[in-house]
Amino acid sequence: MQKTIYIKNSLLIFTILLLLSACSARKEKTLFNASTDIVTDTIKQVYVVNDQGLGDLYYKIKVNDILAVRNVQNKEFGSTSSTAASSSGSATNVTAYPVDNDGKVNLPAIGKIAVAGLTRKEVTAKLQAIYEEKQLVDPIIEVSIVNVKVTLLGEFMKQGNFLLERDNTTLIDILGEAGGITKTADPKTLKIIRGDRSNPEIIYVNLNDINSLASKKLILQNNDIIVLQPTKSSVLGEKLQSFNNIIQPLLVVINLAVLIFTFTR
Template sequence: MRVLYFICLVGIVVFGSSCSYKQNQILFEKRASVVDTVSQKAAIISYRIQPQDILQIRNLQNLKYIVDEVPASSASGSGNNATAGQGQTFQVEEDGTVALPAIGHVQVMGLTRTQATKLIEDLYRKNLLKDPIIELKVVNLKVTLLGEVRSPGNFPIVKDNTTLVELIGQAGGLTPAANEKKIKIIRGKNNTQNVTEIDLSDINSLSDPRAYLQNGDIIYVAQNKRAIRTENLQNFNTWVQPALLLLNTALIIFTLSRQ
C-alpha cells in the first residue's frame, strides 16, 4: 500500500507542476551603468531616402492640391492618387529622383525626411505656391517583431526615431513568458548583421541610442528561463502522465485482487 500511495503522490505532483504560471514583468526598475551616449551617438541616425522608397506627400495649406486639382498628365506614372486627407504617394526612381506634379523630377536620394520636405517645399514656393506647408512621409519603412509579444508581425515606422518600447507597445506588450532582460535587435544586411541586446529591466534603456529602430530591423523577444523550464516539463509530462496513470491503475487492480 505504501508503494501505491507514493506513486499516487508522484502523479499528483507531476500533474500540478504542469499547471500554468504567471510571470510578472520587471520593467525599468534596475539602474545599471549609464549608457555611453558619446560612443553610441551614431546609432541615432535619421533615415536617408533610397531608390524604390514610397513617399507620401501632401500640402497642408491645401489638401486638394497634389491630389485632385493637378491634371493626370502632369504626374508621372510613379504617382498613385489617394484621398485628399492622406496625400499622394510617389516612388523614388533608380536615379534617386521623384517625379512630382508641376515641378518635375526632384533629386531626393540621400536626403533625410526633413531635408526632402524642405527641398520640395522650397521648389513649390518658388515655382507655384505662395505659402506651401509640405508634409512628407516615407511609408514603406518597417521592422519585424517576433517572439514573446502579444501581436508579433511586421510594423511600419511611421515617424522618425521610433523606439523599441514604442514598438512593443504597438504589439500589445510582452507576454508573461518574455525575457525582458535580453531583447535582441538584429540589424544589417547579408553578412554585415549586428545583434544588439537591450535590457528593459534597466530604466536607462529608455534613453539607450541603440533602442532607436531602423528600417529592416528584426526584433526578437525570447522566453525567460522559467518559461523554458515549464515548457520542457510540460513536454515531459505529456508522456509521463499517461504512464503514471496506467501504472496507478495496474497497482490498484493488483491491490484489490490481493484483498
C-alpha cells in the same frame, strides 16, 4: 512485489527524462541563435557584439524607397497615386511615390525631383520651396518614407513589421506601438539584429534597467529585427503542460495496473 517496484522505477525514470527535456525547452524556443550570444542574465544595460558604430540619426533616402507626400492645405493633392499604409496596416490619406533608379521622384505639378541622399527633413524643405515657386497657395508639405521599417518577433503584445514614420524613432517608441511586452517575456533577453545579415551587429538590451534607455544604440535603423524571448519558467511551464497531457492518461493506466496486480497476487 517486484512488478510494483519495476512500475514505480519506470515512472521515476520517465519523470526524470521529462524534467531534463523541459530544461532544454528554453533553448529550443530561442529565436535567431548566434554563436556570439551571451548569458543575458549578466547584462546590466546594453551590450553590443560586432559594434558597427552609430547608425544614421536621420535616414537618407535611397533608390526604390517609397515616399508619402501630401499638402496639408490640399487634400486632393496627388490623389491619383496609391495610398500608403500606416504601421497598423490601415490605409491613410497620403499618396505614395517611388524613388526611381536615378534617385528622383515624380510628383504632381513639379515633375521629377532629385531626392536620393537627402533626409526626410531636407526633402520636405526642398519640396516646400519648389511648390511655393509654382504659386501654390500656402503649401504645407509633409513627407514620410513608408518602406522604412523594423520587425518585432517574440514576446510582444503585437508582432510584425512597424514603420519608422518619424526621425530618431527609439526602441521605446516601437514597444509602445506594439502594446508593450507579454507577461511571459524575459525583459533581460531583448536583442536587436542590425545591418548586414551575414555579419550583423547584435545589440543586447536589459529592459529592467532604466539607464539602458540612454543608449543611442536604441535609435532604430531600417530593417532592424527586434527579438524578445520568454522567461525560462514560462517555457518550462508550457513544456510541462504538454507532457502533463500525455502523463495523465498514462498514470491512470499505471494505477489501474497496480490495483489489478495487488488484488490478484
